[in-house]
Amino acid sequence: MKKSFNGNNVEICAPAGSWESLSAAIRASADSVYFGVEKLNMRARASENFTAGDMAKISRICRKSGVKPYLALNTIIYDSDIPEMKRICDSAKSAGISAIIASDIAAIEYASSINMPVHLSVQANVSNIEAVRFFAKFADVIILARELSLGQISGIVRAIEKEKIIGPSGKPVRIELFAHGALCVSISGKCYMSLAAYDTSANRGDCYQPCRRRYIVKDEETGFEMAIDNQYVMSPKDLCTIRILDKILDAGVSVLKIEGRGRAPDYVSSVTGAYKKAAGLWNKGRFSISAAKKLEVGLESVFNRGFWHGGYYLGDKAGEWSGISGSAATLKKIHIGEILNYFHKAGIAEINLSAGGLETGDEILITGHTTGARKMKIGSLRIEGKSAVRALKGQVATFPTDFKTRKNDKVYLLVPSS
Structure with a gap:
């Protein structure tokens, strides 16, 4: 080893x-x-x-x-x-x-x-x-x-x-x-861009991240704007x-x-x-x-x-720029509800679908103070004790899990970002 x-x-x-x-x-x-x-x-x-x-x-x-x-x-x-x-x-x-x-x-x-x-x-x-x-x-x-x-x-x-x-x-x-x-676009511990622009220092944990924004190159005398391939020229x-x-x-x-x-x-x-x-x-x-x-x-x-x-x-020089303002993650999280209860012996979670619906086969993410971040696929659903293929926004549903969830844990639907 x-x-x-x-x-x-x-x-x-x-x-x-x-x-x-x-x-x-x-x-x-x-x-x-x-x-x-x-x-x-x-x-x-x-x-x-x-x-x-x-x-x-x-x-x-x-x-x-x-x-x-x-x-x-x-x-x-x-x-x-x-x-x-x-x-x-x-x-x-x-x-x-x-x-x-x-x-x-x-x-x-x-x-x-x-x-x-x-x-x-x-x-x-x-x-x-x-x-x-x-x-x-x-x-x-x-x-x-x-x-x-x-x-x-x-x-x-x-x-x-x-x-x-x-x-x-x-x-x-x-x-x-x-x-x-x-x-950081700058050398470790040496960035002063946020301080110069907003009087909030990155080296004090208060960075406004101006490097993550889009910029254009403009001639101040003529007003001519130069086209550049990537507007995020300071966001690695x-x-x-x-x-x-x-x-x-x-x-x-x-x-x-x-x-x-x-x-x-x-x-x-x-x-x-x-x-x-x-x-x-x-x-x-x-x-x-x-x-x-x-x-x-x-x-x-x-x-x-x-x-x-x-x-x-x-040994490469800097030059790998992000080209985006947010995330390039392949999965997107959509908040759909919160855990109401967890039945230990049965291994069943109860969810309040306060913000969205849920179907069998969906992949979800459950997060909470003690739960952390756990992903799972919905194998089956029940509404008021009856088997269901889908549950709609506003309904309360239950589903089996192989891990413990807790009241008020947040539940997200995971879908492709495209």
Whole structure:
């Protein structure tokens, strides 16, 4: 069985931007999750952030399932933020959070001073072994910049091994890499476009994403507008590395991070599950391109802006632009209702079709705080105890499930996006 260079199994680190996504990540067999609380994290605007008071519950849920919880405290920290930063760090330590992900030296140094493990955020833009040597004084895990090539990544990992660079735990520093998800048009941690345009800083978790919008090129003197092939000239496609996961892991990467704290629970479930399976195949020496492409079908079904396969890791220049404002997912979710009840002994769910109808053979998605994100096909329906082929909007119906649902879980019909 293959293992990463430091002898550990590959760790899949999944995003948790909500209770539903947290449950989805755990059910998809994530090894760790990362989340933010309140405002001092890079998804303060995009995700349903937790509060500091939620951390004890998050820790309990994760540890019950053998999952490590990491707190993202990865924004720029100003003097006025320091009391809040310290309060959050103290709360994380008391709650039993496994590590803090940070890039600002104020947060790194304070976390270290209270013996709180630190993972160095991608926002620190670590791109060379000298930076690794420096940050190893504070961090056991270092997330490398997304703009490096596989050769550069491998060189850094081998240097850690050769020089025996250890972190505060006394163990070799582990290297983490973003494996999937949205890419910024700028270099990691260096974008100021939102700040310049709207006075809301991306580096404070408050990005308005002007890069995801359409633009035209206009001559100010004549008013002439130039035609361009793609109006989304600053919106990269999403990073997808599943086809080259063997190369990434062979390079010595220990932790694979999935971007997406602002994404829905079905995204978290599908992407986490796919990369977990791919890493498992690599562990067993059975990884192949054909197997990766089969797993890629699931990735295509959830939110994506199209895929840049391999990204900068293959040494390619930026140039894979999305061409769309929203998602290129192959499946579309249509909200049709909510779960009213679940009958444990019979394994039957009762649904209130408040927003749409349902037929036998339909594929649905059920999401909830504890349920996470579960997909299933409707095998049979009953209305008022009688068998039915379809149930209409406004009706209450029941159907068998092979997993537990909960009251108020949301139900979506999954249909082809075309």
